[in-house]
Amino acid sequence: MRYQAFTSVLLVTLLAGCVPTPPPPAKSPAPPETPAPTAEAPPVMERVEAKAGVGKKGQSLEGETGMVVEPVKQLIKFEQKAVFDLTIKPTLEAYKALNGSYPKSHEEFMEKIITANSIKLPELPAGQQYVFDPETGLLMVERPQK
DSSP, X not given: OHHHHHHHHHHHHHHHTTSOOOOOOOOOOOOOOOOOOXXXXXXXXXXEEOOTTOSSTTGGGTTOOSTTHHHHHHHHHHHHHHHIIIIIHHHHXXXXXXXXXXXXXXXXXXXXXXXXXXXXXXXXXXXXXXEEETTXXXXXXXXXXX
């Protein structure tokens, strides 16, 4: 009986090691390398109307509340609203009444409206700029899309 058990174990051990191993999978050809972009794609820009809240000043206070913060936020918004709604809009309407149309380009807007009337536009965050739209007669802010 011992001889049969020993022979069985020996036979199983030998046969277990005799199974042919499968060949390694064939290497697939390497996918063609995509050229690395040399420069980052420019961000998608959007244009929004220039109104109170677009300026750089006061943006660090967004989401903050308190007895001191709220009046400061309102003061900054009022200063920007005074520039956009109480200075630029009436000046543009007067220009249109005198000339029959809005300024024909951004450069003309800056020269005839902003510089001629000594209007100081609120500073914008980095990457943003003012753009005048002659078709609508609106001052816009061009900024990266959110």
